Amino acid sequence: MTDVSLLAPQAEVKGRSLWADARRRFLGNTAAVVGLVVLIAITLLSFGQPYLGLRDPADINWDMISAPPDFAQGYYFGTDQNGRDLFVRTLQGGQVSLTVGFIATMVSLVIGTLWGASAGYLGGRVDAVMMRIVDILYSIPFVFLVILLTVVFGRNIELMYLAIGAVSWLDMARIVRGQTVSIRRKEFIEAAHASGVSNWRIITRHIIPNCLGPVVVYMTLTVPAVILTESFISYLGMGVQEPDSSWGTLISEGVKAMEVAPWAVLYPSLVMVVTLLALNFVGDGLRDALDPKDR
């Protein structure tokens, strides 16, 4: 989840020290390192699920319908209402949820920050038009957008990623623009502008690095939001299809049986919460490590 694309130009100029410095500081942050390890472990487990020699996620055990965790038989998370192994399904669900989270993060980091910074820095009519486009995207009925995408292009999971990506950068654009309109009157920006630095360079080298705090935090807020959006789309019948799964769908199915089979909602939720906490620590660690002022 590093934002290499944004920081690369800075690295070129200032040389290696910045990266070495950032790495040193990141590695010195225990919470961030633990978070990173957890994140990597969950990602590996999820995407490695087909190769781990576990049960097939579609296998039904008719004698274990909605059964609680049973270590002797290797049902660590119990089974769902179709008698399928919830542990395997949670790992499998991670594939979709982590992908959705990753795509949304990338889209909001790249499009969201650039869009917001450009609008805020350029100002005037450009700003007005760009931000009105954001308003329009906020307002058009999302459900219909998804229905139409599936109808026009057929049903596939990439479309859902596209639909989620299309709306996940809006908040980020607004937040970055808000920061930019405040930063752009600062002396160092005006100085850069006066000395003939191009707009693109000012935006990527000076404005975006100075918005990093809110950007990183908002990124950690975007990931859970899109994981839930995915489950909503799937609930409408347009996202993941059986026998595939996702964390959001597992949790929303499990919650209906909360009183009689709490494990079905507890364990997938737990995995998701742990992932998000880890992501959060990594995000905070990155922010601290890359903070241009705090050096």
Added chain:
Amino acid sequence: MKLDLRKLLLPVVTACALMASSSLVQAETVFHRGNGTEPETINPHKSTGVTEANIEADLFEGLTSYGVNGELIPGAAESWEISDDGLVYTFKLRQNAKWSNGDPVTAADFVFGLQDAVNPATAADYAPILDVIVNAAAIRNEEEKDLSKLGVAALDDHTLQITLATPTPYFLGLLRHNISYPVHKATVEKFGDDWTKPGNMVSNGAYMLSEWTPQASLTYVKNPHYWGAADVKVDKVVMYPTEDLAEELKSFKAGELHVTYDVPSEQIPSLEKEYPDEFKNTPYLGTYYYVINLTREPLGAQPDLRKALSLAVNREILTEKITQGGEAPAYSWVPPMTDYTQAFVSFKDMPQADRTAMAKELLAKHGYGPDNPLKIELLYNTSENHKKIAVAVQSMWKQIGVEATLRNEEWKVYLETRDGKQFDVARAAWIADYDDPSNFLDMFLSNAGERNDAGYNNKTYDELFQKTTVETDPATRMKLFNEMEQAFLNDDPMIPIYHYTSQHMVSKKVAGWEYNILDFHLARYISITE
């Protein structure tokens, strides 16, 4: 209507007023009932759903009505005579039947009501079930513009005569369907489409509408003018839209509801144990089935393949382990009905192991097997229950070497796909409007249009149905239906899965909630002890 501030604030003001008044509650009996969803309309001629029918059955009364056990009893009519050829019905209306504003209920009201129901301007979904009345179909299709040509006439204020085009043994049952309820002419003419609003509506049932807050509740109170008002014990009924079944159940457990609309299936096993007296699970006139598209290859041309698919579905396991609601495994299309003998698929009494073996054989006969699996797509609409069943059936088919892909679609897209016959196998269900086998069997006539979701076309079947429409002897008629069903099932155009049950939680405080197959529970029979 325009948006203005006063109207915007009205609900807030009303809410405040309600809060103030709720402290002054007198000892009136209130019945709190979960009713599924927000009613679309409470115009009895326009509504189509169970939610709406539940409300309308309390607000209105047809010529015939529902007894406490669902039996057919006299409603606004106290007696009737049927001509020997079964075509002319003459009803004597109750002298003391009155509308909620005190007007007498007359034969003219029923003439107006039935004319309104078939009037093309009303655009009633259910109008075709009245096609048995003389000229009803012609009026509905705008071939006959004169409404008075409908075979319904008021002989005097309290005598009504209805003439049918064909003898229809279940006709008295149609008269208690909401499409046949009378509506108050003066009110409809005065308010137009707004006549169903609280304050405007005049009705002839045991209750009258008092309040309707969209998505919150619909309330009706005892109609003092109702002919049987003396026996009505509950003063006020509040119907709640309860979309979320788990929350509805919690609401019930917390004592906020007397009766629930439904029960979340996951919790049925525990409810059976913990609430044996409150949990009611009774047969219901409906069938859950997988329909096979006969217009698509290879299933369309190969009855053997269709039979193999049907053989492999273990209905007992599905109902025991997956749906868990005490549903009856289905081997026939028509659910169990009084006076009717069901027909069954040939393998009903075969053990599952033999069925599976037979299915494999049938597949092998057509060259399908482990090396060349039959590939099909199973279509269903978004719902937890449909998904669970589809996943289970998919694995049952896998055992006989059929590879099914699951295709889940959002409701309207699903309807378009299904009606456009763009599927191999699709989930479907049918709940009876009235208890007669024709209500199930007429769906698969070759001229039934898109309702015939299998694209079934069988001449013998169509001809048998024609015979039933002119048959006056009830027993022979039922026999014909049995023959029809048997011919239909022998072709395996569908896989019957289970016959529905209706499930409710009913508080111990409630009396008069009795089992009936149509699942109509009129508030006039209910009493509540606190």
Added chain:
Amino acid sequence: MLNYFIRRLLGAIPTLFTIIAVSFMLVHAAPGGPFDKERKVPASVEAKLIEKYHLDEPLPQQFARYIGDLMQGDFGPSFKYPDRSVSELIAAGFPTSLLLGSCAISLALLLGVFLGIWAALRQNSWIDYLCVGSAMLGIAIPNYVFAPLMTLVFGLLLGWLPVNGWGEPRHMVLPILALAIPQVAAITRLTRASMLEVLGSNFVRTARAKGLPEAVTLTRHAIRAAMLPVVSYLGPAVAYVVTGSVIIEEIFRIPGIGRYFVLGAINRDYTMVLGVTVVFGALIILCNLIADLCYGLLDPKVRYD
């Protein structure tokens, strides 16, 4: 600034028009129609309904008709609920959503800003960890888990509050909490992050170096500057929260308009979807305008041009 405000209001007209036009096209292009049902509606009936609601006209004509009616404040009839007009349904539900939403967002703002500042001032203490940790839980656990859990615990097991329903103040407690929790969490996180940023910045260092009392430094300078990202976030968040949530409304049985966004779409109730989209679009434009004006109040360097 007044000039800017007026220009933005004028700019709202084409924006809203575009929103309506795009939504209109999307809605009508989707497969399935408002009158498709489990039991196929007879062809003659469907034709009548289509004629009654003018769905047989060419789309541009339908659009012109819709815009014309809208100018007079008429959102058209609801196809799903023929006894009611869309204006009526929105008028009945919006005050409820607005009331709940404003309570939730106010609560979230007060609590979130407070916790965020507190956590930032005590960075890396147990208070910080507690605030950040619970904020992350509030975001990570979805509403559809929180809400049923609350009705189970407070409604059923403890019996302190009604499980669901609407009409009395006690009915509002749980839904407000359920709506507020994710917002509290988001605001806490944003406030803490930007507060840390501001506390490390030159001008706060300068203010402290000049010997200004800590409280003055914080309230006059730090908090104001730190509120920028929160304000940016609040624009859309307020619009979302006050238009309600289908999940919260179904779980707590609340008669708001949040459900119409989803139900309208599922039922292909064209006018209903457009109606709530217009309301939401207008709110988004308004809230974002207010947020943009707030930038100037928080940071005098921001200029409107």
